[in-house]
Amino acid sequence: MKTDSRLASRFAALKAENRPGLVSYVTAGDPDMATSQRILNGLPDAGVDIIELGMPFSDPMADGPAIQKAALRALEGGQTQAKTLEMVRRFREEYATTPIVLMGYYNPIFCYGVERFLEDAAQAGVDGLIVVDLPPEHDDEICQPAARHGIDFIRLATPTTDAKRLPTVLANASGFIYYVSVAGVTGAGAATPESIERAVGDLKRHTQLPIGVGFGIRTPEQAASIGRFSDAVVVGSALVDCIEQANTGEEAVAKVHGLVRELSRSVRNCREEVSEPQVS
């Protein structure tokens, strides 16, 4: 793992504070580029440690209804790959240290041109990429070229990743490992904290990389229960739902940042609460 990257520095700082990081997901351009930029630029102050920014795609086959609709809102609002990179550039003018990971599907990157995209992304200040439909079998497409541009390629591990497959998944991983806690689409039901803890423990035995856990985490309570044993928790669909439910851009910004503040408080204290007696 590179030690000079924003992701590495952020995870080192979190470790020093003995707390998990909060990773937020919103789709770039949802519901429009200006509102989305305001949401993005307010995330660090609301308590987000690492930002995942979705690159909207017309056919998000691994996403549930919430993020599907977010992608459609963004695309109907005219969002493009170039505009998403522009949002990162504007964010970077204000924030030097909060890592940004772009998440999406391969086709919009392929169409933009992989080399050109990596060059522009590195220049805009992108730290990592999650490309859902690029498993290790296709590492030559983006994973390896991204390394040459200093961009981490964050690998997904899932409940179906067995011991035999795990080394393949970890081989070229960098940044952190994103543990997809349920076999399903984003926003689906959650697995039990016990089963997730077991899976994270298994992963930790095979990699030094930090482990972030996502899929199905919606509330401050869930985030806290997962944050006790993982290095980061990812919340996506619940934030995206805030945007859908808002009547105005103003309200969308306020709702997203409001939920982020609650989540942030919760993950900051979760390891201190662990020994306290349970109150019903």
Next chain:
Amino acid sequence: MNKPFNPSASLPDGNGMFGSFGGRFVAETLMPLINELRDEYAAAKHDPEFQQELAYFQTDYVGRPSPLYFAERLTEHFGGAKIYLKREELNHTGAHKINNCIGQVLLAKRMGKKRIIAETGAGMHGVATATVAARFGLECVIYMGTTDIERQQPNVFRMKLLGAKVIPVTSGTGTLKDAMNEALRDWVTNIDDTFYIIGTVAGPHPYPAMVRDFQAVIGHETRRQMQEKEGRLPDSLVACIGGGSNAMGLFHPFLEDESVQMVGVEAGGKGVSTGKHAASLNGGAPGVLHGNRTYLLQNEDGQIIDAHSISAGLDYPGIGPEHAWLHEQGRVEYVSATDEEALEAFQICCREEGIIPALETAHALAEVAKRAPKLPHDHLMVVNLSGRGDKDMMSVAHYLGEKFQ
């Protein structure tokens, strides 16, 4: 003229690639599943018992071999090439789709799966899947776009009668690609007991190769039947293409025969220049969707564009990766036929031969109408009559301005 072609029986390669096309572009959750499927299929392919069982069902349940019929009246009508129809519409359930479904359901049974899912456009693959699921006593869920449900009502009812649950898909434009997204989402959620029967030569490896192999029975029979009737190989093969499974099934056994010309007919919709079409090769560009790299209809930012065709079965913005490869190799010629041309050919086939073809198939017949009159009488042309048109009665009546009382 097709350029010389050096086919390789070993394609796709170990990564499921046909040149730069194909592959396994799926979420990590699905990777162990498709790798397991690849291994199981590889084993079944060389298992005499599996092949014997497949042959039994193809014969006694599907009704194979399908006839290679000399279309005397069509031949006279066009006045050129000698036209043969490969009668896939006479198969059980009325199309070529069941060739693949019977193969995949036997594989599902071999793997101990209890639940079958599938996507469908025109409903023919959905009906074929529901049929084999019923035959083997498996739970069956079919994803179908709401637009397609509306224009293919009879098939929706058939699926329900066969015991399948039909789930309407409202996302996107409610057509085949959206149904495929939803089936993939189901699969990723129900990993333990579910087998996904993809209906065409697309999707992640091993589907394009596996579906091709199950459909290749069409070409193998054609070869034998033409030898019996004419004592030689056909001169040209014509088939319609949505994802491209009926075309691949007919073409593949002839790829190494340089003298055999092959023509794939895409749905030109209102015309390829209008942007309202489903012609991925003639009007698209390479990209990645639904687990494979192939030609896609997409905008300049890599967003998938909705296809348009009068025929629900061709209304898909992609094409099987092996077709993309054959297109770039120049081995197969890919053309398109418009909605209007297909409707015209549809009626000619009804009146001249007493065969009501599917609207999908009518696109292949439209190319025959353009090509056959210019060819000599000794030119042997085989058209894959991939499906029957009963399901299209309401659509055709609507387009022709007729009203059912």
